Amino acid sequence: METWKQYIEKHQQRFLKELIELLKVPSISSKSENKPDMQRCAVLIEQEFKAAGADTVTIYQTNGHPIVYAEKIADKSKPTVLVYGHYDVQPADPLNLWDSPPFEPVVKDGKIYARGAADDKGQFFMHTKALETMLQTHSMPCNMKFIIEGEEEVGSPNLATFVESHKELLACDVVLVSDTAMIALDTPSIDVGVRGLSYIEVEVTGPNRDLHSGVYGGAVANPATILAKLIAGCHDADNHITIPGFYDDVVEISKEERAEMAKAPFDETAYKKELGIDAVWGEKGYTTIERTGIRPTLEVNGIWSGYTGEGAKTVLPSKAYAKISARLVPNQSPKKITEALIHYFENSAPAGVKVKATEHHGGEPYLTPIDSIEYLAAAKAMQSALGKEPVPVRGGGSIPICAIFEKALHKKIVFLGFGLDNDNLHSPNEKFDLANFYKGIETIPYFCKYFTELYEAKH
Amino acid sequence: METWKQYIEKHQQRFLKELIELLKVPSISSKSENKPDMQRCAVLIEQEFKAAGADTVTIYQTNGHPIVYAEKIADKSKPTVLVYGHYDVQPADPLNLWDSPPFEPVVKDGKIYARGAADDKGQFFMHTKALETMLQTHSMPCNMKFIIEGEEEVGSPNLATFVESHKELLACDVVLVSDTAMIALDTPSIDVGVRGLSYIEVEVTGPNRDLHSGVYGGAVANPATILAKLIAGCHDADNHITIPGFYDDVVEISKEERAEMAKAPFDETAYKKELGIDAVWGEKGYTTIERTGIRPTLEVNGIWSGYTGEGAKTVLPSKAYAKISARLVPNQSPKKITEALIHYFENSAPAGVKVKATEHHGGEPYLTPIDSIEYLAAAKAMQSALGKEPVPVRGGGSIPICAIFEKALHKKIVFLGFGLDNDNLHSPNEKFDLANFYKGIETIPYFCKYFTELYEAKH
Numbered sequence A, B: 001m002e003t004w005k006q007y008i009e010k011h012q013q014r015f016l017k018e019l020i021e022l023l024k025v026p027s028i029s030s031k032s033e034n035k036p037d038m039q040r041c042a043v044l045i046e047q048e049f050k051a052a053g054a055d056t057v058t059i060y061q062t063n064g065h066p067i068v069y070a071e072k073i074a075d076k077s078k079p080t081v082l083v084y085g086h087y088d089v090q091p092a093d094p095l096n097l098w099d100s101p102p103f104e105p106v107v108k109d110g111k112i113y114a115r116g117a118a119d120d121k122g123q124f125f126m127h128t129k130a131l132e133t134m135l136q137t138h139s140m141p142c143n144m145k146f147i148i149e150g151e152e153e154v155g156s157p158n159l160a161t162f163v164e165s166h167k168e169l170l171a172c173d174v175v176l177v178s179d180t181a182m183i184a185l186d187t188p189s190i191d192v193g194v195r196g197l198s199y200i201e202v203e204v205t206g207p208n209r210d211l212h213s214g215v216y217g218g219a220v221a222n223p224a225t226i227l228a229k230l231i232a233g234c235h236d237a238d239n240h241i242t243i244p245g246f247y248d249d250v251v252e253i254s255k256e257e258r259a260e261m262a263k264a265p266f267d268e269t270a271y272k273k274e275l276g277i278d279a280v281w282g283e284k285g286y287t288t289i290e291r292t293g294i295r296p297t298l299e300v301n302g303i304w305s306g307y308t309g310e311g312a313k314t315v316l317p318s319k320a321y322a323k324i325s326a327r328l329v330p331n332q333s334p335k336k337i338t339e340a341l342i343h344y345f346e347n348s349a350p351a352g353v354k355v356k357a358t359e360h361h362g363g364e365p366y367l368t369p370i371d372s373i374e375y376l377a378a379a380k381a382m383q384s385a386l387g388k389e390p391v392p393v394r395g396g397g398s399i400p401i402c403a404i405f406e407k408a409l410h411k412k413i414v415f416l417g418f419g420l421d422n423d424n425l426h427s428p429n430e431k432f433d434l435a436n437f438y439k440g441i442e443t444i445p446y447f448c449k450y451f452t453e454l455y456e457a458k459h
Helices: A004-023 A032-052 A121-136 A159-165 A223-232 A255-261 A268-275 A288-293 A334-347 A373-386 A401-409 A434-458 B004-023 B032-052 B121-136 B159-165 B223-232 B255-261 B268-275 B288-293 B334-347 B373-386 B401-409 B434-458
Strands: A056-060 A067-072 A080-086 A106-108 A111-113 A143-149 A174-177 A189-194 A196-205 A297-306 A319-328 A354-363 A391-394 A413-415 A431-433 B056-060 B067-072 B080-086 B106-108 B111-113 B143-149 B174-177 B189-194 B196-205 B297-306 B319-328 B354-363 B391-394 B413-415 B431-433
Touching: A004 A032, A004 A111, A004 A121, A004 A434, A032 A056, A032 A067, A032 A121, A080 A121, A080 A401, A080 A434, A111 A434, A121 A143, A121 A434, A159 A401, A174 A401, A174 A434, A189 A373, A189 A413, A196 A223, A196 A334, A223 A297, A223 A319, A223 B223, A223 B297, A255 A288, A288 A391, A297 B223, A319 A334, A334 A354, A354 A401, A373 A413, A373 A434, A401 A413, A431 A434, B004 B032, B004 B111, B004 B121, B004 B434, B032 B056, B032 B067, B032 B121, B080 B121, B080 B401, B080 B434, B111 B434, B121 B143, B121 B434, B159 B401, B174 B401, B174 B434, B189 B373, B189 B413, B196 B223, B196 B334, B223 B297, B223 B319, B255 B288, B288 B391, B319 B334, B334 B354, B354 B401, B373 B413, B373 B434, B401 B413, B431 B434
Parallel strands: A080 A143, A080 A174, A174 A413, A189 A391, B080 B143, B080 B174, B174 B413, B189 B391
Antiparallel strands: A056 A067, A067 A143, A106 A111, A111 A431, A196 A319, A196 A354, A297 A319, A297 B297, B056 B067, B067 B143, B106 B111, B111 B431, B196 B319, B196 B354, B297 B319
16 A cells, blocks of 8 residues: 555655645735735635545635635544644745745745745645645544634734634644744754744834924934834843833743753854854843743834935934834733833833834744643654654744634644744745655654544543 | 016016926936936026026036036126025925925915925026026126036035036135025024035845844844944933044034024924924033034934835844934034944944945035125125014035035135025925015125125225
8 A cells, every 4th residue: 555655755746836836826914915815825725625635625704814724524533633824924025135036936956935935835735735645545543624824924813713713613632733943854843832922013203294304403303213212222231121021921941941952953153154144142141042942032123214215315204113023932921011012112202202102913922841742743753754853942933823722722732843944934035945845744644643642542 | 767676576477487397397316217307407497597698508517417507797897696506306205295296386375385496496596587687677786607506415426526627617706505594584594504414324234134033033133223223322311422523523602602693583382383393302401593503413314124014024134224414513524424423333233233334425514704795795685675684593404515615716605595494395395485585586686786885895
């Protein structure tokens, strides 16, 4: 009988062709002009799941972008794996920095380049192909459900309501998510935590119109200067965040756990070289791995004010704007941090300007216990597919829906990520290594197998 | 015999029509796409001077935009007034804040709205019409020369060379400039000084591409955050500028002169109301008038980095940019200050980012002695046309060419400005009061008359 490994090898080229079709759709959830593309993408995914052998596939419309649900119930007595993924992508700008158009996928040196290649189309599609593979090779040991949403990049505003109102539909024994990265195929790793997120937009208003900087400069508060001062005030000289209360709920990690984490291989020289920087930066007293894993951060994602065109314009701007987000760790509350950020910005400016800060979206941090059968099944699966035991790591990113699933379904989330840190997520030239794509498809059936065994042994 | 006052009244409507044609040309010197408009504008001005009665009009091409030269030599034994003006204008963006298109002039409530209405097309055109008026009413007491350039808003990069190489052509006894403002027609004032200018552009480079703020945030220096810190570091808590050496050459003003300046009427409540601000801002220990007149300033004219579009993008930007300019007072050197600014920005950033600061353009400050016949002629002219003696004030703006003329021609510059501070120079809805336009045309012949008398009495 054909093994799933053989089946995947035989159908590699078709799997790739199908992925390319998916990547061609500019499903940017934050831009209103792409709404039709979101619908088109949902329909394409529906067709893919039907073709893969799902016995029910439904597109659920929401107040925002549609959710695609699929399931294959093989044997009600068996455990059920619920796969979560998202088909929406980040905006592609700055377009001029892409070597090839973001929605015209290109394969080069065994990597596929396109917006969404790794985050998350390429990764959720591994599950679609794993479903097909298990069915075609009669090796599906459990039931599978799939929920693929279209609003992850904008904070999943409608998913919580959907999950809450479809608990029965989504009833499962584990939630499996492939929306994270690993260190490398020959150094497999599993994210055991994702950071939470607070995101605000700040608007500083000075005079009621742009002014001549010679006639008014020096006598009227410049909103760009004030905004710069507010941003500068967010970190002290040691790059600790100064927002009052910011660290109040942060769970400090034990010496032992930090020592454990420090075992994960990290080559700072290679890291700096790959990013083109001459030094790393960050909170005093922590390593780069810790700064992106166990510590909360605050970043300016965008800032704009005044004249930004060609040449010189001597203007004192009326308005200045910034997009600012914080990554949160257990047990920080996005709600509390967002309020603290808004309070800081709205109350720290001098008279002469008005500051309005508004919330974009947030997400709770999440942690998977490494002694849980969910984690153990994932670890064994990687060991079997990649021939090496994975190391547990803390991911720096945020997947706001984790807490939602746990709250509504009372099941654990486990991350089986096949992306790499250098996949340029959210950046120009996003890519996904095809070796990781195929290995991911091969690993998922192992996960289903081991999870079913461990689950049945436990119950 | 018809007086020039009568002639101006009779031809008001035609003067306005001609000004409107001039304002329709989008002569933006900083934008390459407007190069053809610059040529078109120069030709239009050439025709206007010919129609006004100039006996020589020439368009001189430069490495940048053309210079229009015109002259009317009535009597070589008489003194010569050289009028300087500029036909180039600032960019019009943000376009959405204009109530009517910037290059489709609209007359409303006795004001004409268009980019360049006051700065400087409306004001140099007063001189064209004054020339016509004096010739038609046989009241021209002196010779007149006109040099109208197209690069004032970009720092007159080619004017210095032109003036140096055309000293004979431009030989004169006084340089008359209408590119400044007065307090009001019923509170006439004359600028006795303009501030110098240093203008730089700062580029901060962090990682070699935009990064995922979750994966890299907190571990890699964010150029937007660093730029904000650099800008915040330019002013201390008292809003003194902290750039080393910035104040070294500033001429401190005597108590007496400050007391004299304080007599100029200033209504802070009206000032704040007109700008929509709840408080003024600026260097501790100085009044608003002093902050914009006798003190140097440093302003952010523009800043941009990262994602500035709709919605949220969790990106750690690769680049951050700012346009920053300083207004200078006697005896600050633009060269020295520009070097100090570049040095500060390029040497104050932490490892992990690279900072490149480049010079945009600069200009020397200038002062007209109030006991000079040039100033006295201007003051008498305003007194005669407006029925009230003008007060001397320090203008906040910069006219980089002043020093150029004095150096090359060894003659004094006098400012006869008819704009108002609320003309929205460099801002949306720039306007020029038609009453000021007509009064300006009426005042110029008085200036020629009194200057000629004072000059001849002196020599």
